[in-house]
Amino acid sequence: MADWIRTFDSISLTDIPIVGGKNASLGEMIRTLQSKHIHVPDGFATTASAYQHFFTENHLYEKISSLLQKYQKGHISLQKAGKKIREYILKGNFSKPFYEEILRAYKDLSKKYNTYPLDVAVRSSATAEDLPDASFAGQQESYLHIQGEKELLTACKKCFASLFTDRAISYREAKGFDHMKVSLSVGVQKMVRSDKGGSGVMFTIDTETGFPNVILISAAFGLGENVVQGTINPDEYLVFKPFLHKKNIIPIIEKKLGTKQKKLIYSSGKNKTKNIPATSKEQKSFVLQDDEIIQLASWGKLIEDEYKKPMDIEWAKDGLTQTLFIVQARSETVESKKMKTALSSFSLKEVGKKILEGSAIGESIACGKVQIIKNVKDIESFQEGSILVTEMTSPDWVPIMKKAKGIITNKGGRTSHAAIVSRELGVPAIVGSEKATKILKKGQKITLSCAEGDKGFVYEGFLEYEEKEINAADLPKTSTPIMMNISSPMSAFRWWQLPTKGIGLARMEFIIQNIIKIHPMALTHFHKVHDLATRKIIEKITEGYKKKEEYFIDTLSQSIAKIAASQYPNPAIVRMSDFKTNEYANLIGGSFFEFTEENPMLGFRGASRYYSSRYRDGFALECLAMKKARDEMGFTNIILMIPFCRTPEEADKVLHILEKNGLKRGKNGLEVYVMCEIPSNIILADEFADRFDGFSIGSNDLTQLILGVDRDSEELSYLFDARNDAVKKMISQVIQAAHKKNRKVGICGQAPSDYPDFAEFLVQEGIDSISLNPDSVIEIIPKIAAIEKTLRKKT
Numbered sequence: 001m002a003d004w005i006r007t008f009d010s011i012s013l014t015d016i017p018i019v020g021g022k023n024a025s026l027g028e029m030i031r032t033l034q035s036k037h038i039h040v041p042d043g044f045a046t047t048a049s050a051y052q053h054f055f056t057e058n059h060l061y062e063k064i065s066s067l068l069q070k071y072q073k074g075h076i077s078l079q080k081a082g083k084k085i086r087e088y089i090l091k092g093n094f095s096k097p098f099y100e101e102i103l104r105a106y107k108d109l110s111k112k113y114n115t116y117p118l119d120v121a122v123r124s125s126a127t128a129e130d131l132p133d134a135s136f137a138g139q140q141e142s143y144l145h146i147q148g149e150k151e152l153l154t155a156c157k158k159c160f161a162s163l164f165t166d167r168a169i170s171y172r173e174a175k176g177f178d179h180m181k182v183s184l185s186v187g188v189q190k191m192v193r194s195d196k197g198g199s200g201v202m203f204t205i206d207t208e209t210g211f212p213n214v215i216l217i218s219a220a221f222g223l224g225e226n227v228v229q230g231t232i233n234p235d236e237y238l239v240f241k242p243f244l245h246k247k248n249i250i251p252i253i254e255k256k257l258g259t260k261q262k263k264l265i266y267s268s269g270k271n272k273t274k275n276i277p278a279t280s281k282e283q284k285s286f287v288l289q290d291d292e293i294i295q296l297a298s299w300g301k302l303i304e305d306e307y308k309k310p311m312d313i314e315w316a317k318d319g320l321t322q323t324l325f326i327v328q329a330r331s332e333t334v335e336s337k338k339m340k341t342a343l344s345s346f347s348l349k350e351v352g353k354k355i356l357e358g359s360a361i362g363e364s365i366a367c368g369k370v371q372i373i374k375n376v377k378d379i380e381s382f383q384e385g386s387i388l389v390t391e392m393t394s395p396d397w398v399p400i401m402k403k404a405k406g407i408i409t410n411k412g413g414r415t416s417h418a419a420i421v422s423r424e425l426g427v428p429a430i431v432g433s434e435k436a437t438k439i440l441k442k443g444q445k446i447t448l449s450c451a452e453g454d455k456g457f458v459y460e461g462f463l464e465y466e467e468k469e470i471n472a473a474d475l476p477k478t479s480t481p482i483m484m485n486i487s488s489p490m491s492a493f494r495w496w497q498l499p500t501k502g503i504g505l506a507r508m509e510f511i512i513q514n515i516i517k518i519h520p521m522a523l524t525h526f527h528k529v530h531d532l533a534t535r536k537i538i539e540k541i542t543e544g545y546k547k548k549e550e551y552f553i554d555t556l557s558q559s560i561a562k563i564a565a566s567q568y569p570n571p572a573i574v575r576m577s578d579f580k581t582n583e584y585a586n587l588i589g590g591s592f593f594e595f596t597e598e599n600p601m602l603g604f605r606g607a608s609r610y611y612s613s614r615y616r617d618g619f620a621l622e623c624l625a626m627k628k629a630r631d632e633m634g635f636t637n638i639i640l641m642i643p644f645c646r647t648p649e650e651a652d653k654v655l656h657i658l659e660k661n662g663l664k665r666g667k668n669g670l671e672v673y674v675m676c677e678i679p680s681n682i683i684l685a686d687e688f689a690d691r692f693d694g695f696s697i698g699s700n701d702l703t704q705l706i707l708g709v710d711r712d713s714e715e716l717s718y719l720f721d722a723r724n725d726a727v728k729k730m731i732s733q734v735i736q737a738a739h740k741k742n743r744k745v746g747i748c749g750q751a752p753s754d755y756p757d758f759a760e761f762l763v764q765e766g767i768d769s770i771s772l773n774p775d776s777v778i779e780i781i782p783k784i785a786a787i788e789k790t791l792r793k794k795t
Helices: 013-036 048-057 060-072 078-090 096-112 149-164 166-175 225-229 290-307 376-381 395-401 417-425 489-495 508-516 520-524 532-541 548-567 581-585 616-632 648-660 679-683 685-691 699-707 725-740 756-764 774-794
Strands: 005-007 043-046 119-126 142-147 184-190 198-203 214-221 235-240 252-256 262-266 273-277 311-317 324-331 342-348 354-361 365-372 387-390 406-409 429-431 445-449 455-460 465-471 482-486 503-507 572-575 638-642 672-676 694-697 744-747 769-772
Touching: 005 013, 005 096, 013 043, 013 048, 013 119, 013 184, 013 290, 013 324, 043 096, 048 060, 048 096, 048 184, 060 078, 078 149, 078 166, 096 149, 096 184, 119 149, 142 149, 149 166, 149 184, 166 395, 198 225, 198 290, 214 225, 214 290, 225 262, 235 290, 235 548, 252 290, 252 548, 290 311, 290 324, 342 365, 342 445, 354 406, 354 417, 365 465, 376 395, 387 395, 395 417, 406 417, 417 429, 429 455, 482 489, 482 548, 482 774, 489 548, 489 774, 503 508, 503 548, 503 769, 508 548, 520 532, 520 548, 520 616, 548 572, 548 616, 616 638, 616 648, 638 648, 648 672, 648 685, 672 679, 672 685, 679 685, 679 699, 679 725, 685 694, 685 725, 694 725, 699 725, 725 744, 725 756, 756 769, 756 774, 769 774
Parallel strands: 365 387, 387 406, 406 429, 482 503, 482 769, 503 572, 572 638, 638 672, 672 694, 694 744, 744 769
Antiparallel strands: 005 043, 043 184, 119 142, 119 184, 198 214, 198 311, 214 235, 235 252, 262 273, 311 324, 342 465, 354 429, 354 455, 365 445, 445 455
């Protein structure tokens, strides 16, 4: 009997030439991973020889070759050639033996699940698809909710025909594949009732930066096509791989609630599925519970380990049984192919007016004129070099996506079609902006920036920017540990390839100001917020949380965990909040809890706030977030740092408050550092060393207070210099005093990033670590290595 049908349990990855990448992968998982309790719906696949038999029986090779030759010679358009080829295929007939084999396999599968006719998904799997150098999102079609023999046979022919969509023909031409040497396998798989549950996509690598230690899961209610095609903005969950199998640890380092405006369900009409509006409750609820997120991530890690490469996985949750399933898996082909030592750094050189934002795809910047295209039938009008603005993209849009300088969509998440294709093409994109087609105008000059973290921004006009090429492999090793200053959790993974030894300064203020946005006391004492408009804003932001305080704790703990994850197991030194009163007042609800100071720089800031009745409850939220990140999420590499601590007695009060909130120094390896930024920290260094595990020099505040120069004064800027002898003598003094007490001293201030000669001074004095801004690391490391080499020669 001809080899036309193969059950999934008889297929492995060695069968890609026979059943294509998708089906070979399903067979591999069923054969090797079901014993590890990964659920994969069963099924069968038609083979490449079955496809060839169908084409031979219907004399299709000759007809298709003739049409393709006419297209290649320019005698007919791609659209006409593709349409005629698909018509030929759909009019073809199955031979009786082939027909009977398909139906026999379908009946056997139905019998296995005790249901006839069984509800199945029918998917295309090209034999040249999903290879490392030949992968592109959505080249062929899938058909869901197929029931009965007639529907199954029709869907099989539609899959064959999808090998010759316009986009597929164009793609093979670009990749140099011979159209006649590519075959197509049809996968028939039991449907998961995710129409009543949820579904989505999972990547075992960070899709924006290639950071390998996380798993990214996207989720929506209903069938998965909305997530894959990017027609909705899904939930997104980020899980830290190394902690997946740690007991009593919940390694979910990010949860983003998507709008999920609609969901795809079964339909009884001609179209087998239909989109309906999601309910208000669904839009405000996460698709997956924490235990389900961890279950999926654990499966993703097992699949990655089995394949020994980063993976792109589709999953589904059956709403009838509440069971999770893996329905597809293939190699991730964008980030995993990049050189792990090569980095390009983009940065804006001027400030512009922000007019739109969304999720950033890629890490580059592009300037161009807006071209809005709302319908795929109008793509031929696209002008190369424009910024494509549209509702969403599908595989049909690929020919013009290649020509765009940038892409902006209203809908879609980081695993949508637009996102996946943009990454492969190397084109910066902003997805899920929600209103790009309304706000932006045809021909408008804009700058699209994806170089500022997870969020992408559209600026008015053409802004000047620069690109730096970085090769981490060429950097010399240094004896002095080099760390990084990080403000934004959104950009933490961007720098994972740099040869740094941890985070020397994670600024909590950025997270509170730009992500949380609400004054913590407005959450703990909401009744004191008397302005109705402000109350509504806070209610909206904290929607979905039973207690408003939980919003702060969850958001801050996840943000800090993401920063700590980027350098784990190296230390991540997190500075507790150091807003001044005027800065706190600018937070939502802040005006109800702050007072006006003549000189906030020397006022109610840092340690003095933590034990004061004015802020004690707000600081408790900070402590609970740090405790959660360390104890519940597992990031014991987090070191706390207390800013602007004026006296040893004040240090005692702060340490007492920390302990009261579950952060006892020494417990679970907790270390607490103090910022060295006030002359008293140096003069009484031995007393501070008795209370803290280390010092971190803040060169800006220290210079300000030693020289008596306002760091923000333009008139006195010529006097503000950390290299002044008075500042350097004080730094030398604290290093010596700390080392006598066996305490480490690092520096996290701006000076080493700005002045290489200051970095040289620090190395000579025996500093224990230097923390730099990420974009300064490449420049400063060779200089520090050279300094160390010179010092070794002298000794």
